Amino acid sequence: MAPPKQSNTIDFDTAKLQRLGLGESSRPRGRRPASLADVRRQLAVQLQTSLETERVLGLFFQEIQALLPLDYLSYQNGSADLRLEFGEVASHGATYHLNHAGEYLGELAFRRRRPFDESELGQLESLIASLLYPLRNALLYRAAIQAALRDALTGTGNRIAMDQALGREVELARRSLQPLSVLMLDLDHFKRINDQHGHSHGDEALRCVARAIKASLRNVDMVFRFGGEEFLVLLSNTPGSSAAQVGERLRQAVQELDFAVDGQHVPLSISLGCATLIAGERVDDLLHRADAALYAAKRNGRNRLACAG
Numbered sequence: 001m002a003p004p005k006q007s008n009t010i011d012f013d014t015a016k017l018q019r020l021g022l023g024e025s026s027r028p029r030g031r032r033p034a035s036l037a038d039v040r041r042q043l044a045v046q047l048q049t050s051l052e053t054e055r056v057l058g059l060f061f062q063e064i065q066a067l068l069p070l071d072y073l074s075y076q077n078g079s080a081d082l083r084l085e086f087g088e089v090a091s092h093g094a095t096y097h098l099n100h101a102g103e104y105l106g107e108l109a110f111r112r113r114r115p116f117d118e119s120e121l122g123q124l125e126s127l128i129a130s131l132l133y134p135l136r137n138a139l140l141y142r143a144a145i146q147a148a149l150r151d152a153l154t155g156t157g158n159r160i161a162m163d164q165a166l167g168r169e170v171e172l173a174r175r176s177l178q179p180l181s182v183l184m185l186d187l188d189h190f191k192r193i194n195d196q197h198g199h200s201h202g203d204e205a206l207r208c209v210a211r212a213i214k215a216s217l218r219n220v221d222m223v224f225r226f227g228g229e230e231f232l233v234l235l236s237n238t239p240g241s242s243a244a245q246v247g248e249r250l251r252q253a254v255q256e257l258d259f260a261v262d263g264q265h266v267p268l269s270i271s272l273g274c275a276t277l278i279a280g281e282r283v284d285d286l287l288h289r290a291d292a293a294l295y296a297a298k299r300n301g302r303n304r305l306a307c308a309g
């Protein structure tokens with residue numbers, strides 16, 4: 001049997017009025033208004049302390065327990081690619097769709113072992129009102145950070161994201177003694193595509209190659225565009241032999257692309273350099289070896305992969 005569930009929609013502007021004490025609510029008000037006011041005051045202070053969505057929701061879950069004991073909170077927002085969970089799932093639930101002026105702020109689900117009564121739902125909604133501004137700000141912050149780390153043309157990570165990920169993954173590989181490999185790749189004779197078909201078709205070729213690369217990788221693998229037609233793939237927990245196989249798969253995927261300009265097929269290919277982190281090696285040296293391998297692949301005829309020594 002499906003667990004009992006109450007579902008509601010919270011409109012941001014109505015919530016704002018409630019926060020200001022101006023809103024009308026059809027629900028009975030909380031039994032302990034003083035406590036509700038205390039928790040709201042506490043939320044107003046606490047939720048201002050962070051712009052991280054996970055932290056804002058974690059604090060919210062923690063603070064509202066003072067008034068309404070809960071076992072579980074989940075938050076989902078598909079457009080922000082977010083799904084967060086706190087506590088342990090229980091049978092009785094209440095869910096809220098959060099909106100502001102047509103803008104979807106996500107979906108909150110509360111769960112606990114005993115059902116919510118009407119007065120508790122009234123309190124919960126009043127508390128959610130205190131969450132809306134901090135949550136909206138955290139989502140805006142997250143979107144800004146993501147935009148700052150993404151290459152606008154291809155949707156892959158950009159140079160800043162690459163530097164951050166390399167630093168983090170190299171450190172992790174060192175501490176966990178796991179292998180880490182990189183593939184540095186570059187489109188072959190890309191200048192010709194620009195020269196013969198124009199810059200916008202060149203851009204489309206870059207997008208097409210980026211899509212093919214992403215489609216050929218695991219979710220955990222990371223792709224970055226760090227130069228005009230140069231990409232880096234970061235393969236965590238991957239030894240050199242497996243990285244070379246992945247690289248070969250990418251090479252084939254690009255070679256098989258059906259890229260056309262004005263109905264005419266335009267062949268695309270990439271060359272790749274593969275390098276695996278050596279114990280104690282610095283990020284710069286790892287990249288330097290991958291770059292040297294890429295250069296060897298170009299020199300030996302392109303549309304091929306070379307491994308660093």
Ligand SMILES: Nc1nc2c(ncn2[C@@H]2O[C@H](COP(=O)(O)OP(=O)(O)OP(=O)(O)O)[C@@H](O)[C@H]2O)c(=O)[nH]1
Nearest residue numbers: 186187188189190191192194199202203228229298
């Ligand atoms: N359309 C487009 N072209 C770009 C972009 N960034 C760099 N380029 C072009 O990419 C080309 C790179 O040319 P080269 O470095 O000579 O490399 P290549 O022609 O691919 O030759 P090989 O790498 O030796 O196979 C140049 O024409 C750049 O103008 C971009 O964002 N969009």
